Amino acid sequence: MVYFILKRLIQSVFVMIAVAFLAFSLFRFVGDPITQMTGVETSIEDQERLREELGLNDPFVAQFVRFTGDMLQGDFGYSYRTRQPVGEMIATRVPATLELGIVALLISLVVGIPTGVFTALRPRGFATQTILLTTLVGVSIPTFVIGIMLIFLFGVQLGWLPTFGRGGTVQIGGWETSLFTIDGWRALILPAITLGVYQLTLTMRLVRAEMMEVLRSDYIRFGMARGVPMRSLYFRHALANTMVPVITIIGLQFGGVIAFSIVTESVFQWPGMGLLFLESIRFVDIPVMGVYLVVIAFFFVLVNLIVDLLYLAIDPRLRVKDTS
């Protein structure tokens, strides 16, 4: 078990190095950093001196090592566009995106798992067919259209909820949260639903497929034959085994949530990392793009690591295999 955890840790480190390398290559090869940093009036000699000072003439590997070292010490460089430190720019945006993503993920699980189980238990019912058709429609409607529809209905027509921004926020130890004000929650509802709908359909379809698969297995049939109450079979035995792949998917979905938050944040003008990333693409602000990638990859690796550890906790077979 220790071996397994260690192996996963080493893998995670390699993924992070690969992503850092990608970010570094972006910074180094997409456009010339010097021309980005200096104006037209800077003389060639000054440019060369700056190039030498910044160490851009050093061997590639040495530059990469320095780049990684700086990042580990929290120095993420400066934005080409705003001249601010990138680390600060992103740090102030992280809470908004994470809160949005986590609430969206919760919506997708709280609604997705029960409906998935329900549709698996009654595969031919009218309600199931309706739900399945709805999810097909849900998958086909792009995230931004769902956002527009929600804004139009609840923001414009009914006027119940705000259509942009985060509403009131509170500072808690440097973390700017909107989860403690009513205003903040009102602003959060529409974006979170927008972001959650697609994940919800995925969760539902997966739980349904897994559940149907498990219900067909021998031990469930045996349980039926033995007279175990159906309720206990469904919700104790079958559901527990359905949850294992579902947890993996949550890990994968987290990436999807973060990526689609770019779209959602754009529709609702939600001041998170996604909006910053979009701006950085529009203005070819390479340092911000690179650091965004690294930060996203870090969250992603972290979540997947936790998921793997949860695996160990849930599935006893994995623990046994190691000792042999």
Added chain:
Amino acid sequence: MIAFIKRYEGLWLFTRSPAAIIAAIVAFFSIFGAIFAPLIASVNPYDLASFSLMDGLLPPVWEDYGNPKFLLGTDDQGRDMVSSILYGARLSLIIGISAMTIATVLGVGLGLAAGYYGGRFDMIVMRIADIQLALPAILTALLIDGIARGILPTEVQQDLRVAVLTLAIALSLWVNFARTARASTFVQMQKEYVQAAIIMGQRPIRVMFVHILPNILGPLLVIMTVDLASAILLEATLSFLGIGLPADSPSLGTLIRIGMQFMLSGEWWILWIPTVFLVALVISINILGDFLRDVFNPRLR
């Protein structure tokens, strides 16, 4: 022979599925309208001389003040909505279909080779696929687009927008094809006909494309339809975000982005007509994909 029976079975199933029929009709008319847009459309939305500001913001014919010349109304510039949508769909479909084609060729080629040769080559391709699978398609596409903006000189950027967008979408969708092709190739490699072909000394290229490829087409066809829908959605999303196509050559996503400005002012048709059209198109393609999957995978029926 089996393929022949399957085809008839598929046709028979098709007549029994109203959803598939409606979807096929919608998809057919969209594609037909997109191909013949220059002939059907009353004005060319890219040609500034063909429309007039005087006709701006007219509602569809069934509303008050509607003008029979503009069936679905006009936008603020006086462009006919029908023409805009036809040309927009044309652009969306061109980008979607070419991106899907590039992704198919690249993915199937790599997948076949990975399944055929196995070993180190297989490992490298699959590792790349794994990494890319961890990154959601939209992030990959945005990143490629951003890199292209950085590398290409400003003069050619406008002209190459469509190409860059197509490539960005294609490169974010090839993984599905590669994985499916590889898995199916592995199965086929065990079969005697492949072994026979190899023993007969046929060249790997011939074994892969003449013998194996026809036998793994079924699942690939399903992915092609599903990915066509994804490609169209991806293009619409990128254009909506303002990263894709500029406003002077609008695709469906750009039309929706422009329409957003009119959400509060009552000109609902500028926003909702392209939106409904896009959603209807994507839903039909997805329904057809679902239908094809059922045809090729009888176990699920």
